[in-house]
Amino acid sequence: MTMVLAVVLFAIAFDWVNGQSDSNVSGFPCHALSRENYTCEHCVQQHPTCAWCTMPGYDDNNRHSRCDTLERLKNNGCFDDLIENPRTAYSIVRDEPLSNAGETEEESEAVQLQPQEIMITMRPKDVLSFDVTFRQAVDYPVDLYYLMDLSFSMADDKQKLTELGDLLSERMRKITRNFRLGFGSFVDKKVMPFVDARPDKANRPCDTCVQPYGFKNHMRLTKDTRRFAREVNESAVSGNLDAPEGGFDAIVQALTCTDEIGWREKSRKMIVFSTDAGFHYAGDGRLGGLVVPNDGSCHLDKSGYYSMSTEFDYPSISQIHQKIRETQANMIFAVTEEQLSLYQRLRSALPEISASVGKLANDSSNVVELVQEQYDKISQKIVMVDNVNASQGIQISYATACKGKIVNRTNVCSGIKVGDTVTFNISLEVTRCTEQREFLIKIGPSGLSDVLIIRLNVLCDCSCTSKPLDSITRKAKYCNGNGDLVCGVCQCYNNRVGRRCECEAPGMSTVALDMMCRKNNDSRAPICEGRGDCDCGRCVCFKRENINEVYSGQFCECDNFNCPRHKKKLCAGHGDCVCQQCKCHPGWVGRACECPVSQDSCIATNGKICNGRGVCECGVCKCFTDPEGIRYSGPTCEICPTCPTKCVEYKPCVMCQQFQTGPYNESMCAQCPFTVIPVDELPETNRSGVKCQFVDQADDCTFYFLYELDPDTDNVTVWVRKEKDCPPPVPVLAIVLGVIAGIVLIGLILLLIWKLLTMIHDRREYARFEKERLMAKWDTGENPIFHPATTTFRNPAYGGNRL
Numbered sequence: 001m002t003m004v005l006a007v008v009l010f011a012i013a014f015d016w017v018n019g020q021s022d023s024n025v026s027g028f029p030c031h032a033l034s035r036e037n038y039t040c041e042h043c044v045q046q047h048p049t050c051a052w053c054t055m056p057g058y059d060d061n062n063r064h065s066r067c068d069t070l071e072r073l074k075n076n077g078c079f080d081d082l083i084e085n086p087r088t089a090y091s092i093v094r095d096e097p098l099s100n101a102g103e104t105e106e107e108s109e110a111v112q113l114q115p116q117e118i119m120i121t122m123r124p125k126d127v128l129s130f131d132v133t134f135r136q137a138v139d140y141p142v143d144l145y146y147l148m149d150l151s152f153s154m155a156d157d158k159q160k161l162t163e164l165g166d167l168l169s170e171r172m173r174k175i176t177r178n179f180r181l182g183f184g185s186f187v188d189k190k191v192m193p194f195v196d197a198r199p200d201k202a203n204r205p206c207d208t209c210v211q212p213y214g215f216k217n218h219m220r221l222t223k224d225t226r227r228f229a230r231e232v233n234e235s236a237v238s239g240n241l242d243a244p245e246g247g248f249d250a251i252v253q254a255l256t257c258t259d260e261i262g263w264r265e266k267s268r269k270m271i272v273f274s275t276d277a278g279f280h281y282a283g284d285g286r287l288g289g290l291v292v293p294n295d296g297s298c299h300l301d302k303s304g305y306y307s308m309s310t311e312f313d314y315p316s317i318s319q320i321h322q323k324i325r326e327t328q329a330n331m332i333f334a335v336t337e338e339q340l341s342l343y344q345r346l347r348s349a350l351p352e353i354s355a356s357v358g359k360l361a362n363d364s365s366n367v368v369e370l371v372q373e374q375y376d377k378i379s380q381k382i383v384m385v386d387n388v389n390a391s392q393g394i395q396i397s398y399a400t401a402c403k404g405k406i407v408n409r410t411n412v413c414s415g416i417k418v419g420d421t422v423t424f425n426i427s428l429e430v431t432r433c434t435e436q437r438e439f440l441i442k443i444g445p446s447g448l449s450d451v452l453i454i455r456l457n458v459l460c461d462c463s464c465t466s467k468p469l470d471s472i473t474r475k476a477k478y479c480n481g482n483g484d485l486v487c488g489v490c491q492c493y494n495n496r497v498g499r500r501c502e503c504e505a506p507g508m509s510t511v512a513l514d515m516m517c518r519k520n521n522d523s524r525a526p527i528c529e530g531r532g533d534c535d536c537g538r539c540v541c542f543k544r545e546n547i548n549e550v551y552s553g554q555f556c557e558c559d560n561f562n563c564p565r566h567k568k569k570l571c572a573g574h575g576d577c578v579c580q581q582c583k584c585h586p587g588w589v590g591r592a593c594e595c596p597v598s599q600d601s602c603i604a605t606n607g608k609i610c611n612g613r614g615v616c617e618c619g620v621c622k623c624f625t626d627p628e629g630i631r632y633s634g635p636t637c638e639i640c641p642t643c644p645t646k647c648v649e650y651k652p653c654v655m656c657q658q659f660q661t662g663p664y665n666e667s668m669c670a671q672c673p674f675t676v677i678p679v680d681e682l683p684e685t686n687r688s689g690v691k692c693q694f695v696d697q698a699d700d701c702t703f704y705f706l707y708e709l710d711p712d713t714d715n716v717t718v719w720v721r722k723e724k725d726c727p728p729p730v731p732v733l734a735i736v737l738g739v740i741a742g743i744v745l746i747g748l749i750l751l752l753i754w755k756l757l758t759m760i761h762d763r764r765e766y767a768r769f770e771k772e773r774l775m776a777k778w779d780t781g782e783n784p785i786f787h788p789a790t791t792t793f794r795n796p797a798y799g800g801n802r803l
Helices: 002-013 022-027 040-046 070-075 152-175 226-234 247-256 284-288 317-327 337-348 367-379 510-516 647-659 666-670 732-775
Strands: 050-053 067-069 089-094 117-122 127-135 142-149 179-186 215-222 268-275 330-335 354-359 381-386 394-400 412-414 421-430 438-445 452-458 483-486 489-492 532-535 538-541 575-578 581-584 614-617 620-623 677-679 689-696 701-709 716-721
Touching: 040 050, 040 067, 050 070, 067 070, 117 127, 117 421, 127 381, 142 152, 142 215, 142 226, 142 247, 152 179, 152 226, 152 268, 152 367, 179 226, 179 247, 215 226, 215 247, 247 268, 247 317, 268 367, 330 337, 330 367, 337 354, 354 367, 367 381, 381 421, 394 438, 421 452, 510 532, 647 666, 647 689, 647 701, 647 716
Parallel strands: 117 452, 142 179, 142 268, 268 330, 330 354, 677 716
Antiparallel strands: 050 067, 089 117, 127 421, 179 215, 381 412, 381 438, 394 421, 438 452, 483 489, 532 538, 575 581, 614 620, 689 701, 701 716
């Protein structure tokens, strides 16, 4: 068992270079490197626990893998300063506490996300978790830009918005005192077939209309909310031919023209998109000859008009999504009932952004309630988003309990009010290495400008690779002068191959030479079965400490010490071990040469093999069980513990012949088939003799006899012991007298106990009486009917003894 365990451990130790089986790879991920990828870079990318030993000669003779855990490398003799082991590190660069605007310093901005910036250096396939806390600040700045469709069908809506402008401003100021309002409008591109291009219609589609335009910024964001109603009132409607409008052009310009619109960097940016029609999108512009894709840039002239409306195609939905994400804007689509389903489908096509769709009355009379309702929906829902994509080899996951106690894997929290604090646990994993090593990751709540900046540096490379070559590593002696020593591994010149560039094999590679040392040309097979070195395509087997133990074979697949053992002896000491199989000496057989050919050890005393009750296998009897269920045992199947005996049958004859007792009379005794042989002590029983014992009812004594049957003649011989074993006589008188004495003694003891208890009780009562008598107090009373014999009277006029 010890030898088998040693072989297993030995095989595991060499799996690093052998393309080992999947079961070993799962247990030792650092050993899973193929020979083609046996480099420091591939090692550190293999698993976060893998490190690389750059010490020359460390992997000579396939002793150890250079790619292993740090602990195993040290235990195997690699020095600390020669180990490449990049470590994942995390540090906070900026960590300002959560605060409201002006809370820490005068005119300071609100801080809703903590921390604000961290720096991470990270190993591939490693996972790092950290917490990010969000708290919605009081009076957080809100920039609301009202983007309105001013086609002719929206004339009544424009009038209603003029009337409700002040109410809208007042309602928003109840939400936050730091509020700004802006206004813009759109119609459509001024080209056929979107508008009527006839001269008289192009400039004036209707009596009260102005000429069509793509987008116009009427009022940049300002605190002067009274001006809003004035600008809306002064804006004129226009007209177009088809039902869809050019709202996408307006959204892109409103989002990208930061300075012209007046967006603040730290604010909740909101666009209320109000219309009663659908929208044109990328491709529709080709109908009017506009084949140039929308560039997604700002093109407002000094008058606030979109100057490239007739040059570019409409934006695509993906461009709209991209711009909303870049600016962290919040979209409120306020549309009439007829367009509700269309814009709800548009909302579903814009994932991970803060947007909602609300039903607008035909005359926009509910616009104030709609804006407040949609604002509440947006502001009470926190969606954490990031700018990571799958091509970067980075994966981010979120978990939070929101305001409860149960943590769920989600990036969304609903029902968040001003002042509520929510903590998100973020797990960052680098799944693989790409050409890019440094990343700028932004994580934050959708629709807000607050972001956590993560400066990530992925550790895919080893420092030893970038070290300049010197006189030792260039044309290194370790590489036989035929290659450079880089990270402890030889990089061979020209046609040289091998771990030390020791082989000259044009057109070959070290991998191809290694394949010649693998059994059955199997890439998963160990090189030289893990028992030797591959020397230019030929196995050179290892030497063992015990010179009598030898590896052999083309692939070192054979040895002379791993054969089966019997009683701790190789091949039971009766054979030779040849390539893990026993070659038995004459007279011995079996897998471990443990079985003699001779059957002498199976012969019973009657000369039969296994007493005729079994078979001789490997020099040992295997006994049968006969049809009656009787089983034989013993070295030669001569013992039968379950066989019925003749003790009861022979008992009467023994009793009458030896002791003249029992049920047989003289004539019956004379017919017994044997004559007993009286002896002082019964002889030692052999394998066929049966010893019997019984109790003679006449005197309750036990007698013993032994009989033996001759299996060839069926004659019986009976030995009986002359003397019986009788129990000693029972002392009846002593027992009776003892019982009587015991009864009397117990009675006397009980009587004495009663007398003692009585005396103790009397003494206690007498003591109590004496105590009460001494404490008694007698009153001196008089008879109430007693009258004394004399009575004294005093004369009040008598003056005493005065004379």
